[in-house]
Amino acid sequence: MPRPIQATIHTEALRHNLARLREAAPDARVWGVVKANAYGHGSERVWEGLRGVDGFALLDLAEAQRVRDLGWRGPILLLEGVFEARDLELCSRLGLWHTVHCEAQIDMLAVHKTHTPHRVFLKMNSGMNRLGFPGHALRTAWTRLNALPQVDEISLVTHFSDADTDKGVAAQVQAFERATRDLPGERSLANSAATLLYGADPAVRGDWVRPGIALYGSSPDFPAHDIAHWNLQPTLSLSSRLIGLQQVAEGDTVGYGSAFTAPQAMRVGVVACGYSDGYPRHCPTGTPVLVDGVRTRTLGRVSMDMIAVDLTPVPQAGMGSEVTLWGRSSHGAVLPIDEVAHAAGTVGYELMCALAPRVPVLVAE
Ligand SMILES: Cc1ncc(COP(=O)(O)O)c(C=O)c1O
Secondary structure, three states: OOOOEEEEEHHHHHHHHHHHHHHOOOOOOEEOHHHHHHHOOHHHHHHHOOOOOOOOEEEEEEHHHHHHHHOOOOOEEEEOOOOOOOOOHHHHHHEEEEEEOOHHHHHHHHHOOOOOOOOEEEEEEEEOOOOEEHHHHHHHHHHHOOOOOEEEEEEEEEOOOOOOOOOHHHHHHHHHHHOOOOOOOEOOOOOEEEEEEEEEEEHHOEEOOOOOOHHHHHOOOOOOOHHHHOOOOOEEEEEEEEEEEEEEEOEEEHHOOOOOOOOEEEEEEEOOOOOOHOOOOOOOOEEEOOOOOOOHHHHHHOOOEEEEEOOOOOOOOOOOOOEEEEEEEEOEEEHHHHHHHHOOOOOHHHHOOOOOOOOOEEOOO
């Protein structure tokens, strides 16, 4: 019998979250961001749930090829554009739209031989200071692109650094508007946080929003707001079972480094899940977990293949009881991935992307 650990992709939850994002940004088209193998879910596994998007946005050519292989004929956007000149050949062949964020990418386009001109997304650096042309150089870049026979349509794009914080997006929106005021073309600015928080504002939602994390049922501004607040559903559940039970006495310790000492006699369950499955080793005692759908907590250090949990609130639990590390239990109870990530000092993005290849994944309705 295989180890009982299992990840489940919830197809209906992907559809639900996509509908929520559409609602938050009325009239805008939606790029489904599926970079990093669809945030660890697997591009092929989210396909059924996300095929209702208007386009897929991703990073590398192999991912783009996989999306085309699934039968997608609609728009695909390379969020960082091409990395070398020969990438443009595949862009021509697969009909990819690509970001242009620096002079070197314009140089490559200028010598690219193609019969079909490309649609490009000219990126402005409005304050993130990662990729993009500064405002004062945007017009020159646009004029250069506009003069190239290799270029068909030019859209304008920027990315927010603080859509999920108190700083907000106003300064970046203003900078983008100032730099693009009299340039034609479609606009794309908003990630998940900006779509949910500011999508009602036409200047923020533009023509295309680019949500990633919210599609996957993680709140972009947790802990300020959780997924219940945003009416999002978990799309990735990690579950396992109890494979061991211990009755410990007051003063007994649990696990490596004796990191947890029992304050009184208690029942401890041992779960078939550890850091080599992608569960964060940094989760301290007290990280929430569901046993038979009942909320309890982890005890002591996370090991490579096991975690100890407190069975005090679940006296009926025994060998084989279901454990939900995050996501939805078969009893319907939900433990948002954001709570576990927060306990580990990280974000839901990292946990999703770190799901280990050894964990079997089931695609459910
Ligand atoms: C350019 C760009 N747009 C959109 C996204 C999606 O962001 P999020 O997952 O926060 O919605 C990302 C992800 O980092 C990105 O780099």
